[in-house]
Each structure stands twice: as structure tokens, then as C-alpha cells.
Amino acid sequence: MRQAAAVAKEVRFGETARRDAWWASPLAVFLGLCAFVVYTTWAALQGDHYRFGPYVSPFYSPELWGSSGAWFGPGRPAWYPRWLFFSPALLVLWVPAGFRLTCYYLRGAYYKAFWADPPACAVGEPRKHYWGENFLPLLIQNIHRYFMYLAVVLVLILAKDVWDGLWFTSPSGAVRFGVGVGTLMLATDVSLLVGYTFGCHSLRHLCGGRVDRISECPLRGGLYRCSSALNGRHNAWFWASLTWVGFTDLYIRLCAMGVISDWRILF
Secondary structure (H helix, E strand, O other): OHHHHHHHOOOOOOOOOOOOOOOHHHHHHHHHHHHHHHHHHHHHHHOOOOEEOOEEOOOOOOOOOEOOOOOOOEOOOOOOOOOOOOOHHHHOOHHHHHHHHOOHHHHHHHHHHHHOOOOOOOOOOOOOOOOOOOOOOHHHHHHHHHHHHHHHHHHHHHHHHHHHOOEEEOOOOOEEEOEEHHHHHHHHHHHHHHHHHOOOHHHHHHHHOOOOOHHHOHHHHHHHHHHHHHHOOHHHHHHHHHHHHHHHHHHHHHHHOOOOOOOEEEO
């Protein structure tokens, strides 16, 4: 009877028998995501200083409309509302934002950090019922698999930006091959995004799903093992790529503003 009464006892919010610093991880996630969201929002709304030489900030790539180097020309598109604030980043940032916000790892992380659902394992939460992701608005988390296709295309576009970042225009107007610190920043950014994107749970399922014996499908089996290897450190790839993409934008922005100079390793 005593055991049954103990099981039935309601656990209050934050109540736990854990003696470790269980709050450290959700607090770090909360602070890290808040810092990134604040900086990204500020950078996206600037609408300027996102190009320097052959470099373009990953927050603004692909630049569909905007500067003279945009895919479809300078200025805002004709269909864009005149009364609405325009920045080239607003046309592309929804892809990585949607992909990351619906990420299986991040969902578990920000549910704890922002909603305390639950704050941590074996810690009391502020609600009594678990609804799961079967109802709105959490039902839209299932679109992650569709954002995955767009994210793969975006990684390929960013890889092309690395190639473009290898060609510099000299004072005489000649285009020459070279490597700058910005080139290495962009290349590292793409490498980290490859590790994060291609280790995605949805992409891993796409490679190895619906196969009874994956050993009988050498190509899919190889892709599945590669994706699984990346997936084992999915959280590390997430934070590394998130942090570096912010540093890359900041570096290009400071170069474009004349605050720092881009050091050329080869030119």
C-alpha cells in the first residue's frame, strides 16, 4: 500500500531525486539558442554588408534578389509587397530555420530548455498530461522530412559558394585563383553542414528504410552506414555547424564594413 501511495504521489515542477547539475544542459541550450536567434535576426534584417569580394554570407545564400550579384537581379522582386520590409536573407533563411527547428535532436533539446517538457529526465514538469506530437501546433514537426530535401539542395549551393570564393579579382581586373581566410571559413561551414545534414535521421531512413535485408543492397547499405556514422554525433554536428555559420557571417560582415581585412594565403 505504501508503495502504491508513493507511485501515485504527484511530482511537483522541478522536484527530483537527482543530485547532479541536471539544469546545466537545458540552461546551456536556452542561452545558446537565444544568442543565435538574436544575432541571426539582427544580421538578416541588415540587408547589407553580406558580400565581400567573392564571398557571400551563408545567411544570404542563395541571393535570389538584392545586390548586382543576385540570381534574378538587384532590388526586391516585383511580387514582394511594397509595404513589407525586404532583405535578401528573408527569402532563404526559412529553409535552414525550418530544417533545424523540426530536427529530431533539437526538438528534444528545446522542449526541455524552453517548455520544460520535461526539464530533464526524472525531473517534475509543469504539466500533468503528455500529448506528444499528434496535435497542432506540434503536428507540423512531421514536415522535417520535406525540409531535409531543401536542406540538401542548400548545402550544394553553399558548396558552390566555396568554389566562387577561390577566385579573386585583382586591381587590374584580372580574375585569379586564390585562397583567403574567408574561403576557409566558407569551406569549414559547408563541411560542418554536410556532417549535420547528411547525418539527419530522415536522410538515414531514406537511405536504409523499407529494406528487409540492407546487406543485399550494397549501394543503399553503404549510404546507410555513412549516414549512421554521422548520426551518432548528430548533436555535436548541430552545435558546431550552428556556431560556425554565425562566425562566418560575422567575418564576412566585418570585412565588408572595413573593420578587418581578409588575409590571403594564396593569390
